[in-house]
Amino acid sequence: MDAKKIIETEKKCVMQTYSRSSIVIDHGKGCYVFGKDGKKYLDLFGGLATCSIGHGNKKVAEAVCNQAKKLLNVTNLYYTEPQVILAKKLVNLSGLGKCFFCNSGAEANEAAIKLARKHTGKTDIVSTKHAFHGRTLGALSATWKEKFRKKFEPTLPGFTFVDYNNVGATENAITEKTAAVIVEPIQGESGIIIPDEGYLVKLKKFCEEKNILLILDEVQTGTARTGKFFAYLHYNIKPDIVTLAKGLANGVPIGVTIAKEGIDFDKSDHASTFGGNNLSCAAANATVDFILEKNLMENAAKQGNYFMKKLNELKNKHDMVKEVRGKGLMIGIELNAECKDIANKCLEKGLLVNCVSEKVLRFLPPLIITKKELDIALNILDGVLG
Numbered sequence: 001m002d003a004k005k006i007i008e009t010e011k012k013c014v015m016q017t018y019s020r021s022s023i024v025i026d027h028g029k030g031c032y033v034f035g036k037d038g039k040k041y042l043d044l045f046g047g048l049a050t051c052s053i054g055h056g057n058k059k060v061a062e063a064v065c066n067q068a069k070k071l072l073n074v075t076n077l078y079y080t081e082p083q084v085i086l087a088k089k090l091v092n093l094s095g096l097g098k099c100f101f102c103n104s105g106a107e108a109n110e111a112a113i114k115l116a117r118k119h120t121g122k123t124d125i126v127s128t129k130h131a132f133h134g135r136t137l138g139a140l141s142a143t144w145k146e147k148f149r150k151k152f153e154p155t156l157p158g159f160t161f162v163d164y165n166n167v168g169a170t171e172n173a174i175t176e177k178t179a180a181v182i183v184e185p186i187q188g189e190s191g192i193i194i195p196d197e198g199y200l201v202k203l204k205k206f207c208e209e210k211n212i213l214l215i216l217d218e219v220q221t222g223t224a225r226t227g228k229f230f231a232y233l234h235y236n237i238k239p240d241i242v243t244l245a246k247g248l249a250n251g252v253p254i255g256v257t258i259a260k261e262g263i264d265f266d267k268s269d270h271a272s273t274f275g276g277n278n279l280s281c282a283a284a285n286a287t288v289d290f291i292l293e294k295n296l297m298e299n300a301a302k303q304g305n306y307f308m309k310k311l312n313e314l315k316n317k318h319d320m321v322k323e324v325r326g327k328g329l330m331i332g333i334e335l336n337a338e339c340k341d342i343a344n345k346c347l348e349k350g351l352l353v354n355c356v357s358e359k360v361l362r363f364l365p366p367l368i369i370t371k372k373e374l375d376i377a378l379n380i381l382d383g384v385l386g
Contacts, residue, residue, distance in 0.1 A: 003036040021347055028055025031366050031373050033352065043352045044377055049188075049330075049364040052223050052247030053290050060250045060286045067282035075273055082281035089288050090258055093229045095238055097261035101254070101276030105219030105245035106134025108255035109182070112215045112241045113138050114270055116180035119263045120213060123157075124177040128164040132189035133182060133217055142182050145189075165195040167202045180213035180240070185231035188220040191360035192325045192332030197235075204237045213240040213263070219255075220330065223247040224291050224367055227301030227328035234327075247367075249283035296367040300328040307331060307363070307374050314378070318385040322359075331363040332356070345384040351377055 001009065003024040010020075024036040031054055033043050046052065053060065067082065074080065087099040100111050117123060127133070127142040134140060140148060141155035149155060158177070162169040170181060185200060187193035200216075207214040216239040221231035223244065228234055230242060240263060245255040255275075274280075291297065308326055311333055315321040320342075323334045335342065339355040346353050354362040365373075 006036070021344075023347070030054045030056070031369050039350065041347070041350050041352050042373060042376055042380075044363045044365045044369075045352045045354045046247075046364045046366050047251055048354070049220050049225060049246045050251045052225070052367050053250050053287055053294075053296065054366040054368045055251075057250055057286075057290065059290050060252075060283050063282045063286035064252065064279060067279050071278050073274060073277040073279065076271065076276060080276075080278055080281075082278050082285060083276040086276075086281045086284050086288070089285070090244070090256060093288075094242060094258050096242065096258045098259060098264055100257040100259075100265060100270065100272075101281075102256070102272045103253045103274050103280075104134075104255045105217075105243065106136045106139040106255075107272065107275075108219065108243035108245050108257045109133045109139040109142065109215075109217060110136055111257040111270055112182070112217075112243050112259075113142070113180075115241060115257065115259060115263060115265060116213045116215060118265065118269060120179040122177050122179035124160065124175060124179060125158060126160050126162060126170055126173050126178060126181045128183055128187075129161050130164060130187055130190035130193065131161070131182075131184060131217075132187070133184075134219075164193060165199050167199065167206055170203065171206060174210060174212065178210075178212055180215050181207055182215040182217060184217045185221045186226070186327060186330060188330065188362070189356060191334060191357035192330060192362060194325050194327060200232060200235045201237055204239070207240075215239060215241045215243070217243050219243055219245045220364075223287070224297045224300055225328055225330050225364070227297055227304060229291075229297060231327070248287060249280050250287040252280050252283035254280040254284055291367065294368070299369075300367050303369055303371065303374060304328040304331060306371060307378075310374070310378050311381075314382060314385060317382070320385050326363075329363070329365055329367060329369065332360045333363075335359050335361065342384055346380055349380045349384065351380045 006024050025033045026036045033041050129144050131144045133142040141159045160173045162173045241259045243257050248254050311324045320335050322336050325332050338358050339361050343353050343355040356362045
């Protein structure tokens with residue numbers, strides 16, 4: 001089908017849950033994607049942080065092809081090697097106990113909520129204002145924005161929202177029913193909101209004192225996005241439970257909930273037919289290996305620092321830019337106007353960026369991105385902001 005026919009058929013056959021851009025993407029290579037018409041786009045959105053090591057990565061493609069020829073899925077009623085290999089890697093990288101595998105970030109957060117209730121025997125969860133933890137009913141109950149929740153209420157009972165970056169507000173919300181606090185190390189969907197340096201440290205200390213579990217949602221910040229494999233490693237703390245998804249398998253669906261020793265499901269407490277399937281785990285193993293072999297955590301930190309420095313130079317040049325925020329390659333620039341038109345102008349110039357929370361351009365490029373590619377993006381941004 002040509003691009004026009006694809007768009008027409010999509011509108012007839014697919015539920016319209018997304019406001020799509022006007023292009024049809026055909027294939028990708030590295031930090032670039034190519035439209036059906038052959039036009040080349042520099043991708044600074046990375047499939048919403050899912051394509052962590054770039055499009056068409058040979059190591060992942062080879063792992064997926066080889067695994068597809070061998071075995072795709074036999075469910076979790078049997079032992080499989082790729083899942084066990086991945087679990088061991090993630091346990092070592094996280095410093096935690098055991099993994100539960102699923103298929104997405106929302107599912108990973110659902111599992112974390114169930115695990116917290118099961119382990120503590122308590123029901124209530126404290127989340128934060130402007131948080132995003134997913135769209136399935138349990139994860140949605142911990143998600144702040146009214147536009148995500150309103151049509152589907154009532155959500156689950158027992159969820160309270162407090163100010164982000166405010167441990168005192170969390171303290172005031174705790175009751176004898178509180179099982180856990182769930183928080184993002186950096187709020188992504190709300191516009192790349194970075195908490196104070198001591199926030200997570202103080203929150204962890206408070207949770208320990210009150211015997212409350214701390215759940216960190218690293219669906220977006222994890223897999224080396226911020227310059228460490230997990231963002232909490234910047235602060236020398238360990239959560240009781242952490243969730244991971246998006247970039248873990250470089251675009252192949254996967255989610256995982258990792259918990260401390262002693263926090264565990266029993267048989268039949270929870271399950272996922274496709275969770276930890278051979279194909280996803282093969283892709284994830286290849287992705288993690290590539291990140292470690294190519295020192296992409298260091299590259300995320302280095303290129304992120306460079307990009308933020310240059311974006312701040314654009315801020316000083318263009319009145320439209322209000323603030324630059326970020327850590328590693330998770331970066332946002334807040335504008336003094338709605339950003340949709342700017343994102344569309346970037347698209348016309350061959351640059352993919354994301355507009356979030358009305359006024360923030362969000363950048364989540366592949367971790368392999370180079371200074372040369374960032375300079376191309378900066379030149380385009382300079383032009384459209386002028």
